[in-house]
Amino acid sequence: MSPDHLLQRSSNGLRVRISGTSHVVAHVTPLLPAQKLRQTKVLDSLNELSKLGAANVFTSALRPREQQFFADLGFTLHEELFLLAHNFETPIDFPTRPSRKFRHSDWGDLLKIDNSAFPQFWQFDGPALAEAISATPRTRIRIDAQDGPAGFAITGRSGRMGFLQRVAVDPHHQRIGIGRSLVADALQWSKRRFVRELLVNTQTNNSRALSLYESMGFIKKHGGLAVLQWSVAS
Numbered sequence: 001m002s003p004d005h006l007l008q009r010s011s012n013g014l015r016v017r018i019s020g021t022s023h024v025v026a027h028v029t030p031l032l033p034a035q036k037l038r039q040t041k042v043l044d045s046l047n048e049l050s051k052l053g054a055a056n057v058f059t060s061a062l063r064p065r066e067q068q069f070f071a072d073l074g075f076t077l078h079e080e081l082f083l084l085a086h087n088f089e090t091p092i093d094f095p096t097r098p099s100r101k102f103r104h105s106d107w108g109d110l111l112k113i114d115n116s117a118f119p120q121f122w123q124f125d126g127p128a129l130a131e132a133i134s135a136t137p138r139t140r141i142r143i144d145a146q147d148g149p150a151g152f153a154i155t156g157r158s159g160r161m162g163f164l165q166r167v168a169v170d171p172h173h174q175r176i177g178i179g180r181s182l183v184a185d186a187l188q189w190s191k192r193r194f195v196r197e198l199l200v201n202t203q204t205n206n207s208r209a210l211s212l213y214e215s216m217g218f219i220k221k222h223g224g225l226a227v228l229q230w231s232v233a234s
């Protein structure tokens, strides 16, 4: 079976996404709380992934309890992340720039912006973008509309929890207020929908994003997140 046959699917309590053809990488996202995941089932998935040629398997950003579950299976730390939250108890900004809804024809532009903004490991391919959009029951995708597509934000909502899934601004258009305006839009939308807490995570060395979020009222939460890695050889 080629990796394409298993591009995206859910089983054994995990959502699995495979990317790459010569160097196959798999990404797994637990769909159940750590206490409901079964080691044997997850090992079955890992064996299947290695048979499909995945040399490395990365988890999504995990909370400490989930990290322990995967560490017990032999996963090791790939990268630590900060988890930040906005609880809407402080005033929130309004967008300062026009934005518009996502259209299907924007798909390629979004990937282009994303790939130019993020370091390679974090770049979205099509399936990853689709996964971010469908991760929550409700999703808002806004595109900066002042000078053509130069930045976008994806915000999700599940009940009263909000998730700022992605913010990316084309490097040629950074530092002119696009990111701040998109995050303000995400906050306003979440507030209108009675979201109690809007969460976002970012790499610990991403000082631009940290400075943006903290200046807009997001606060770091204790016990951050981590991406773990499992190699076939390990």
Ligand SMILES: CC(C)(COP(=O)(O)OP(=O)(O)OC[C@H]1O[C@@H](n2cnc3c(N)ncnc32)[C@H](O)[C@@H]1OP(=O)(O)O)[C@@H](O)C(=O)NCCC(=O)NCCS
Binding pocket: 117, 118, 151, 167, 168, 169, 170, 173, 174, 175, 176, 177, 178, 179, 180, 181, 201, 202, 203, 206, 207, 208, 209, 211, 212, 215
């Ligand atoms: C983070 C990012 C979205 C900011 O977008 P942007 O349009 O450049 O940001 P803005 O112009 O609205 O600036 C907002 C704030 O971000 C911070 N910031 C942005 N660029 C910065 C830089 N080069 N150095 C330090 N702080 C910076 C500042 O706090 C800034 O506020 P200020 O201008 O009042 O000082 C953009 O840099 C980006 O796409 N980075 C790569 C992708 C990424 O990291 N996304 C977020 C990950 S979760």
